[in-house]
Amino acid sequence: MLRIVIAILIALVPAVAFGGEQAAGDKQAPTIVTDIAGREVRVNAPVKRILLGEGRQLYLIASLESKDPLARIVAWRNDLIEADPATYAQYLQAFPRLADVPAFKGQENGLIDIESTIVLKPDVVLLNLEAKRANEDAEYVEKLAELNIPVLYIDFRHYPLQNTEKTIRLLGKIMGREARAEEIIAFRHQAMARVSDVLDRARPPRPRVFIERIGGYADDCCLSFGAENFGNYVELAGGHNIGSDFIPTTFGQLNPEQVIASNPEHVVITSADWAAYVPGGHWIPLGPGADPDVTRKKLEWFTERSAYTDIAAQKTRNFHAIWHQFYNSPYEFIAVQQLAKWFHPDLFADLDPDATFAEYHRRFLPIEFRPGYAISLSDSPS
Known part of the structure; x- marks a missing residue:
């Protein structure tokens, strides 16, 4: 036919x-x-x-x-x-x-x-x-x-x-x-080196990190990444991805009890504006021009999930959210910079992922950079 x-x-x-x-x-x-x-x-x-x-x-x-x-x-x-x-x-x-x-x-x-x-x-x-x-x-x-x-x-x-x-x-x-293409690749290498060079010199302890994938898209817990994609970004940023210990492929799921037992020191939610798919959901509308007051308030909801009861990240408010589309774009070097800044704030005090992304926009894209790709509770009052 x-x-x-x-x-x-x-x-x-x-x-x-x-x-x-x-x-x-x-x-x-x-x-x-x-x-x-x-x-x-x-x-x-x-x-x-x-x-x-x-x-x-x-x-x-x-x-x-x-x-x-x-x-x-x-x-x-x-x-x-x-x-x-x-x-x-x-x-x-x-x-x-x-x-x-x-x-x-x-x-x-x-x-x-x-x-x-x-x-x-x-x-x-x-x-x-x-x-x-x-x-x-x-x-x-x-x-x-x-x-x-x-x-x-x-x-x-x-x-x-x-x-x-x-x-x-x-x-x-x-x-x-x-x-x-080679100019873009050279820019990527330089952006990644700003993280890897510092980590190679300092060799800091790697905090335990849990990535909650597509946070707010569904009620299920706890979707995550194995050793690839954001799981790999975590390692490149100087953390240890808990999902890599249990998930043999790029994408997978942990049960809440396993997350609690792993006791992550940081929880990172990947999320975006998914009003077209889940109207009124708990997703965090990250992306260009996102309102930080709105995204921070929506991130607060995740701290009370049962999977994060009494974990180290809950006690220190090391909850972060990052634009989900970094998982499916040529921009993952921005995610690595942002994660490194969250995991090792003293080592990367001078690193500005927004400035890096703004420069990429200026050199390679026909649209202006607008901040709004990440938010954290660790830099806000309790």
Whole structure:
């Protein structure tokens, strides 16, 4: 049935939809690249029509193409609109035609909207690594290949410290922005070194840290991270991630009794404005422009969770909240800086993650930096 639909769409769509109206730029040429899944894929580069299998891929597209990040985007999934409304509002204000970019629904590990993809005829489809199994089981990748629509897998989420820079270089190559990609990578290295160099010299004791993942999105406790993603960020910031002791994969869950027995000295909640998903929930609306009085008040609710009864962090008020989207973006170096400042305030008194992120915005992004990505109770009165 799908093949019949494809044939009908091909017959009905005018030739212009198949790349007849390319954006101005360099002449395209066949190029072989290797994606994050290790697949060798042929693309016509520089690509001029990109379909984003996840809207939050805009974070990197905009970094590489800051003058007009929409020039190459023909469609995107609607997750950024719903999961990060404050950032979406910033881009919409800067580029009003963003509202007209076709958006489709979907899930992080789900199937792409193949009919829309066929109609739009992009030069490349970008999918997150976790969507690989579903799309290949459905043979969508092969079906698109028959129409000369290549698919590339990228990754910020499952192995970000291993794959983010590979992803930056991959997109830099297919977009003809290799020099820009290297500038971004150099900035990341410098930002991370401001933490690692200090820790290598001082070698401080590592506090026990529990990361509560997607705090307020659901009532369940206690979703967390294993040794990857935020679990890895904790280690890079000079802490010990409790989840790494029990969770064998990137994502997992601990029971409240185990959290209490582990007695974390710091609790870090990852959260965001999820009004689109959980209206009135306990989520903390972190993100650009967030009101610190509001986010601090919402963080207070977490101190009374049963999983944190009489733990060390409760006694010292070392409860912190950080923007959840750091787990799925090229910005994780900001999260590492912020965590290091919370875990070792004396060592990192002069470190300012907001200033680092503001500089990244100034150099690489088409929107202004607005604070609001983190909040803590340890620096507020009891």
